[in-house]
Amino acid sequence: MPNPQKRVLKIAVAGNPNAGKTTLFNNLTGARQRVGNYSGVTVEVMEGTLQRGDLEMHIIDLPGTYSLTAFSEEELVARDFLLHENPDLVIDVVDASNLERNLYLTTELLEFGVPLIVVLNMSDTAQDRGIFIDVQKLSEELGAQVVPAVGNRNRGTAELLDAIVHWDAHAAELPGPAGKCRAAGPGVTSLVAVETGGHPAEWIDYGEKVEPALAEIAQHVPPRDHRRWLTVKLLEEDAEAMNELPDPNAREAVAAVAARFGEDTGADADTLIPSGRYHFIEQLVGFVSRVVPQRERTRTDRIDRVVLHTIWGVPIFLTLMFFVFTATFALGNPFMGMIESGFDWLGRTISGFWPVGAASPLKSLIVDGIIGGVGGVLIFLPNIVLLFLAIAVLEGTGYMARAAIVMDRFMSKVGLHGKSFIPLLIGFGCTVPAIMATRTLETRRDRLITMMVLPLMSCGARLPIYALMIPAFFPTQWQGPVLWIVYVVGIVLALAMARLLRATVFRGETTPMLMELPPYRLPTPVSLLVQMWTRAWLYLQKAGTVILGAAVILWFLTFYPKPPADMPIDPVHPKMETTTFSEMPDGGAKQSIALQYSVAGRVGRMLEPVLRPLGFDWRINTALLGAIAAKEVFVAQIGIVFAVEEADENSEDLRSQLRALYSPLVGLCIMIFALISTPCIATFAITRQESGSIGWALAQAWGLTALAWLFTFAVHQVGLLMGWGG
Amino acid sequence: MPLDQIHEGGIATVLSIGGGRQLRSRLAALGLLPGTPLEVIQNSGHGPFIVGVRGSRIVIGRGMASRIEVE
Numbered sequence: 127m128p129n130p131q132k133r134v135l136k137i138a139v140a141g142n143p144n145a146g147k148t149t150l151f152n153n154l155t156g157a158r159q160r161v162g163n164y165s166g167v168t169v170e171v172m173e174g175t176l177q178r179g180d181l182e183m184h185i186i187d188l189p190g191t192y193s194l195t196a197f198s199e200e201e202l203v204a205r206d207f208l209l210h211e212n213p214d215l216v217i218d219v220v221d222a223s224n225l226e227r228n229l230y231l232t233t234e235l236l237e238f239g240v241p242l243i244v245v246l247n248m249s250d251t252a253q254d255r256g257i258f259i260d261v262q263k264l265s266e267e268l269g270a271q272v273v274p275a276v277g278n279r280n281r282g283t284a285e286l287l288d289a290i291v292h293w294d295a296h297a298a299e300l301p302g303p304a305g306k307c308r309a310a311g312p313g314v315t316s317l318v319a320v321e322t323g324g325h326p327a328e329w330i331d332y333g334e335k336v337e338p339a340l341a342e343i344a345q346h347v348p349p350r351d352h353r354r355w356l357t358v359k360l361l362e363e364d365a366e367a368m369n370e371l372p373d374p375n376a377r378e379a380v381a382a383v384a385a386r387f388g389e390d391t392g393a394d395a396d397t398l399i400p401s402g403r404y405h406f407i408e409q410l411v412g413f414v415s416r417v418v419p420q421r422e423r424t425r426t427d428r429i430d431r432v433v434l435h436t437i438w439g440v441p442i443f444l445t446l447m448f449f450v451f452t453a454t455f456a457l458g459n460p461f462m463g464m465i466e467s468g469f470d471w472l473g474r475t476i477s478g479f480w481p482v483g484a485a486s487p488l489k490s491l492i493v494d495g496i497i498g499g500v501g502g503v504l505i506f507l508p509n510i511v512l513l514f515l516a517i518a519v520l521e522g523t524g525y526m527a528r529a530a531i532v533m534d535r536f537m538s539k540v541g542l543h544g545k546s547f548i549p550l551l552i553g554f555g556c557t558v559p560a561i562m563a564t565r566t567l568e569t570r571r572d573r574l575i576t577m578m579v580l581p582l583m584s585c586g587a588r589l590p591i592y593a594l595m596i597p598a599f600f601p602t603q604w605q606g607p608v609l610w611i612v613y614v615v616g617i618v619l620a621l622a623m624a625r626l627l628r629a630t631v632f633r634g635e636t637t638p639m640l641m642e643l644p645p646y647r648l649p650t651p652v653s654l655l656v657q658m659w660t661r662a663w664l665y666l667q668k669a670g671t672v673i674l675g676a677a678v679i680l681w682f683l684t685f686y687p688k689p690p691a692d693m694p695i696d697p698v699h700p701k702m703e704t705t706t707f708s709e710m711p712d713g714g715a716k717q718s719i720a721l722q723y724s725v726a727g728r729v730g731r732m733l734e735p736v737l738r739p740l741g742f743d744w745r746i747n748t749a750l751l752g753a754i755a756a757k758e759v760f761v762a763q764i765g766i767v768f769a770v771e772e773a774d775e776n777s778e779d780l781r782s783q784l785r786a787l788y789s790p791l792v793g794l795c796i797m798i799f800a801l802i803s804t805p806c807i808a809t810f811a812i813t814r815q816e817s818g819s820i821g822w823a824l825a826q827a828w829g830l831t832a833l834a835w836l837f838t839f840a841v842h843q844v845g846l847l848m849g850w851g852g
Numbered sequence: 853m854p855l856d857q858i859h860e861g862g863i864a865t866v867l868s869i870g871g872g873r874q875l876r877s878r879l880a881a882l883g884l885l886p887g888t889p890l891e892v893i894q895n896s897g898h899g900p901f902i903v904g905v906r907g908s909r910i911v912i913g914r915g916m917a918s919r920i921e922v923e
Contacts (some may be wrong), residue, residue: 192882193881195877195881197877197878223907224907227882227905394876397869397876397885400877400881400885401887404883404888426909427894430893430909434899434900436897436899531900531911532900534900534913535898638915638916639900640878640879640916641910642882642909643902643908643911645909
């Protein structure tokens with residue numbers, strides 16, 4: 127170590143989904159978390175820092191995984207982190223009430239050859255279920271420290287920290303990276319010792335069929351870290367493991383051994399190897415634990431009987447969702463008002479630093495560009511935070527997995543997995559976290575389809591547009607149904623597009639339904655709040671970077687170039703004299719002239735030939751350009767076009783002007799176009815990040831804009847034919 | 853017989869798993885292998901098909917369940 131006074135330990139927390147990994151991580155690090163930044167890791171992982179004496183611990187919460195064979199993006203993240211970031215120590219969180227299945231990952235980690243501390247989480251639940259585990263014996267057998275814990279009651283956290291410090295102090299004395307591990311063949315226990323990178327380690331003996339093939343493959347694997355694990359994965363013909371071999375000749379030789387193995391033994395390596403692991407685990411569990419059999423059905427099974435009922439499952443789910451959305455908006459609106467007035471106050475205060483009437487570009491940039499732009503997005507923070515809280519509750523209790531199952535029947539009809547439903551649902555709040563939520567999907571195909579159609583789920587930022595347009599054009603009794611129609615158009619198009627993508631770009635078999643049903647649990651308030659806050663913080667960071675940048679660019683496009691001071695202005699009334707721009711009184715009319723002269727106004731005019739068949743003129747086009755920054759900017763922008771000062775979605779003045787110029791049909795077309803067309807900048811940025819290529823983000827933006835044009839064109843033309851254009 | 857033929861509450865042992873290697877490894881990671889005993893927790897008409905395996909509950913698509921041979 128370069129500096130003996132202060133040492134840094136990189137510690138990864140790994141474990142099965144639902145093993146209580148994140149709760150334990152929160153117990154360890156509290157609120158001291160941030161998004162870790164690791165090269166090659168496209169998905170954000172949470173990292174927390176902890177100081178203990180002269181030890182600085184960097185604790186990384188890896189996504190939950192059942193094995194080190196990666197099936198979903200999240201699992202790939204966990205595995206790539208272990209492979210390429212070389213953590214000093216791994217904390218393996220094991221659900222004590224589900225020991226066999228959870229120890230599967232443990233055996234892989236041991237084989238992987240990384241120092242381990244095993245946390246026996248939920249040891250109270252295990253005892254309730256009649257499972258008694260001898261911690262001392264388990265520790266001896268695994269050759270690793272074992273710490274019992276109850277994560278949701280914050281028990282065992284201090285002991286775990288002690289174990290880390292103890293490991294750190296005694297690491298040098300331990301026999302090998304994995305310590306001692308008892309291996310098991312059929313009926314006998316045996317030890318196989320092999321050299322890896324200078325460290326002797328012992329691991330599972332897969333028996334006389336498998337071991338010779340492993341030995342043969344090992345000849346082609348250069349001495350390196352994780353050599354044994356890699357050898358086993360290579361026999362399983364793991365595609366990613368193959369990429370770890372730099373030499374193409376070695377790859378060929380390995381592929382030949384793996385192919386021959388199937389022919390010679392008449393068995394599959396991908397069955398024999400997991401069987402070998404489970405055989406070892408069964409012996410181990412039999413040796414270290416005592417189970418008092420309980421045949422009665424658990425409470426979880428009884429709840430599932432109702433919640434997953436063939437007929438009642440769907441109505442129960444829809445009712446729950448209805449409550450989530452109603453509560454989100456009802457509770458969020460007062461806070462939205464507060465944030466809005468806060469930004470108004472801020473804008474006015476900052477304006478006050480300049481003399482009244484002074485036209486300062488800096489003032490305009492700060493007040494109109496930054497405060498206006500970022501404020502417009504932050505207004506939705508209360509709704510988004512509440513939606514995140516609701517999602518945290520649904521996830522924490524275990525209901526989210528059931529929702530995916532209930533919806534799978536419908537989602538599979540359009541070729542999507544039931545799990546895709548959850549991101550689509552979040553999309554009603556905000557598309558950005560919804561696209562982040564697609565990470566749980568197992569195939570890249572499902573992920574990309576879901577991402578591509580997600581902006582069609584009408585997000586909260588589109589609501590101000592509807593709130594302005596609907597009362598402007600439709601009588602009270604029609605307002606509700608029209609809003610409903612707009613949402614349904616989005617949902618139907620999303621499903622239709624998913625079906626279309628599935629039949630064209632993403633052909634192939636449907637991912638079959640296969641998932642674990644976690645037992646129902648009562649989540650702790652702290653874990654809910656931490657989860658809510660970390661997600662909200664990610665959203666805030668997006669607002670602070672991408673949206674800030676976009677707001678500045680859009681401000682520039684809207685305010686520049688300025689009309690020359692001597693530009694002649696046509697008189698409003700024939701009796702008035704022709705004036706120049708600089709002579710105009712400050713106010714809405716002057717702003718409107720300036721906007722027409724700006725880049726945005728000119729682009730709006732240029733787009734007229736393209737968008738006229740939809741019933742739009744340059745005013746609407748200019749406002750729609752603003753919607754690219756953030757959908758709700760449309761409202762502010764159209765206010766400027768119509769020279770209405772301080773326009774918001776409740777502006778009656780603006781509504782009457784809209785009514786004078788456009789028909790209700792055009793009003794509907796505006797809403798539909800705003801819903802479907804290119805998503806906001808933040809969505810573009812997150813799609814690019816999560817899909818790993820700008821190509822998909824561009825395809826999404828252009829594809830949706832084309833779809834918006836076609837669909838709105840159809841609506842407008844059919845409407846005109848039906849005589850609704852008057 | 854195929855797994856989806858087993859009635860609720862029935863206990864069976866996996867004989868073989870059809871389908872591709874991807875499917876087999878996913879099932880293996882969840883603890884479902886040839887020789888594994890399992891219990892059918894829920895199997896009603898068109899609703900979800902739930903089995904108990906090694907102390908956890910797993911939902912399996914019907915198509916997949918029909919490719920798992922049990923006794």
